[in-house]
Amino acid sequence: MKNLIKISLSVLTLALFVSCTQDYDIGEITKPTNLDVTTEVVGQSEEMPNGDGSGAVKFSASADNAMSYRFIYGDGFEEVSASGETTHSFNKNGVNDYTVKVIASGTAGNSANTTETVTVFSDFSDPETKQLLTGGSTKTWYVAAAEPGHLGVGPSSGEGFTSPVWYAAVPFEKAGAPSSSCFYTDEMTFSLNANDNIEYVYNNNGQTFFNVDYVAEFGGSGEGDQCIDYDDSSVKSVSLSPATSGVPAELTTGTAINISDGGTMSYYIGASTYEVLSIDENTMHVRAIMGNNPALAWYLKFTTAQGEPEEEEEFQSEFNELVWSDEFDGDGTLNSDKWNFETGNNDGWGNQELQYYTEENAVIEDGILKINAVAESTNGFDYSSARITTMDKFEFTYGRVEVRAKMPEGGGTWPAIWMLGANFPEAGWPEAGEIDIMEYKGNEPGVVHGTLHMPGNFAGDAITETTTVSDAASEFHNYGVEWSEDRILFLVDDVVYHEFENTADSPFNDPFFLILNLAMGGTFGGDVAGDFSQATFEIDYVRVYQAAE
Structure with missing residues (x-):
């Protein structure tokens, strides 16, 4: 996800499928009144009184107590506009008259209508x-x-x-x-x-x-x-x-x-x-x-060709010997032989992040590691959360990492599963390299990012791809990376969605350590929802495989 001086990426503000229709309180049933329609023939001038040949006419309708407007154009076409604003192109070549009927609809089927005649010139052909x-x-x-x-x-x-x-x-x-x-x-x-x-x-x-x-x-x-x-x-x-x-x-x-x-x-x-x-x-x-x-x-x-889904070939990993794992069995606290806590805010961790990391915000319950982000005053910050690493406890070069996890919900949340070069304290960032196995943001539900940061490709110029996991916040999925001297593959549920050709010149040929954290806001997480109170990043297990000797 990020380094001590950075750690991020971005994509959108996917308030995507939030419906943008207006809600109306039906209340008293009233008929639309004062229906008024204005027209503007596009390109109309003294030289071209019937328009520029596009056949386009702009319509603007308004009425008291109207919820929508239907335009029946008199040429076989019609449409409904909630705003009353629309543009229609009449396509019969030459100068032609059209009688346009406009119906303003109110509650319980009540409506009012009027007609307008427009004279339009069209010479469009494709x-x-x-x-x-x-x-x-x-x-x-x-x-x-x-x-x-x-x-x-x-x-x-x-x-x-x-x-x-x-x-x-x-x-x-x-x-x-x-x-x-x-x-x-x-x-x-x-x-x-x-x-x-x-x-x-x-x-x-x-x-x-x-x-x-x-x-x-x-x-x-x-x-x-x-x-x-x-x-x-x-x-x-x-x-x-x-x-x-x-x-x-x-x-x-x-x-x-x-x-x-x-x-x-x-x-x-x-x-x-x-x-x-x-x-x-x-x-x-x-x-x-x-x-x-x-x-x-x-x-x-x-x-023009109707396709059928191809049978997905089962992913074959070259790394099948389990060399390190944490299954987070039972209840309690993290295994300190495997994990370090990183606490504080560290000047926003290089990304203008809003949380303060504590040791109390990561707990194991019913065999699940839960990293909780909470809206609460903590050491001068408005949010608390947790960040853990395997630095100096488990570091490795090449292999397959598999993390089964469920994403948190809430605008501004930014969970990440990632790795940082073990020589980071000496080399700095992005020289040490960063492999973001999975990044996600609550402001962009359903979109998973896999990213690489290195000299020449970092921050906004990082090497990144996304995939869609529509139920990422409601179901557990396997997020993974397959890392060798030849390539780095990013996977969700054993399906590859991002591939990078590794070379001897990249920083991805030395030991790396693992990081799990849940940030709030920042350059990638975006605005925190005004009603945010708490969210949980859930991890079932972390497993690392390497090639059998």
């Missing part, structure tokens, strides 16, 4: 995307389940333009649970009809994978995203239009796919417009803004 999408006749697309990030989410602006910076699914992540497995059976077929217009058929094999925000609305129950019986197989019209998201031109095709009648491309997020970030003969990467939260952009990868 024959290349049309050809790739349909194959010139008909083409079926599937969720690219084997690809990292085939489903993900990030902010709709700024750094989120090109990738799901808050969450990205690992390959076949949704395959195992009945609540999500339907996601990978979807078939999305785009065809050209006799008039050379695009039509779309969504075959969901009877179930669609719904975002948690829409589960109740479509008859689901329980918590979280889930597959729901939902028939959306009717033939829908598709138009292509200029994308209006603001994604930089070099990061997108600039074309959006618009599906009529509220159609969706697999994962249901209340969106019918998908910006095409990239497309070729066999792959497509799209981005869509969540229907009830314009701050969220969801990402999907599709392929």
Whole structure:
């Protein structure tokens, strides 16, 4: 995790799947009133009174007592906006009039509506995307389940333009649970009809994978995203239009796919417009803004080849002789022949950490080592916790480390399983080298980091990879590293997710010692939740294996 002068890494603020919909107190049932709609034809000028040819019109609706607004555009497309703000592209070439109906919905089904007529000029055409999408006749697309990030989410602006910076699914992540497995059976077929217009058929094999925000609305129950019986197989019209998201031109095709009648491309997020970030003969990467939260952009990868999960080869370790372990049997205190306590704050341990380490915050209960972080005043600091090492008691070169552990919960928590070069007191950091077997932060639940620090690659430039362990805070998992003179592998439950080619010039060829700790806040842990009171990092065992002589 960190050294005495540092020890960290970072990734996001994954308040990821926290629902961003508003809660309304129904209270007195009232009908929306004072519905007002304004329109702005994009690119309208004296020279181009009907717009710049994009066909885009910005709509803004407001009404007293309204909870959402439905826009029926008069061209076969419609959408719902919680804010009343939206942009729609009309795609019939030339100058055309459209009568747009806007419905403001309130409580108990009460609504008010009005119509607006817009006159728009469109001359948009993207024959290349049309050809790739349909194959010139008909083409079926599937969720690219084997690809990292085939489903993900990030902010709709700024750094989120090109990738799901808050969450990205690992390959076949949704395959195992009945609540999500339907996601990978979807078939999305785009065809050209006799008039050379695009039509779309969504075959969901009877179930669609719904975002948690829409589960109740479509008859689901329980918590979280889930597959729901939902028939959306009717033939829908598709138009292509200029994308209006603001994604930089070099990061997108600039074309959006618009599906009529509220159609969706697999994962249901209340969106019918998908910006095409990239497309070729066999792959497509799209981005869509969540229907009830314009701050969220969801990402999907599709392929023309429906994949099946490959059988995972069982990991074969080259180190199988147990040379050191602590099983933390029974109850009581740590074995002082194996572990040292490091106490204090040590100027934030080089990472602006907020905790004060004590010997009292690590206990063994029912065969589990529990490192407790507590919100309490301790020696001038607001949090107490514990940090233990094997320095001068057990140090080794090369081998396999396996730690079975369960992560703490709570924003600002930062548990770590790591190793530091035994020559650290003389060589310093990062010269001694650091192997972060596992780092985790409560502000980014479900994401596990494996990292190496060394001269030329440390702090923000460390060599790092992440993997998703969705139940890391509720279940025990095996976190490990396989370390030899040729390579360093990082594993979770014997699955490798990060590989480093070791060389004779690296610091990873000398003895290292083990460290376990639970930090609070700091450069990696981030802000501590305002309601944080206590969290526990649980370790079932620590085992070190080396090659048999």
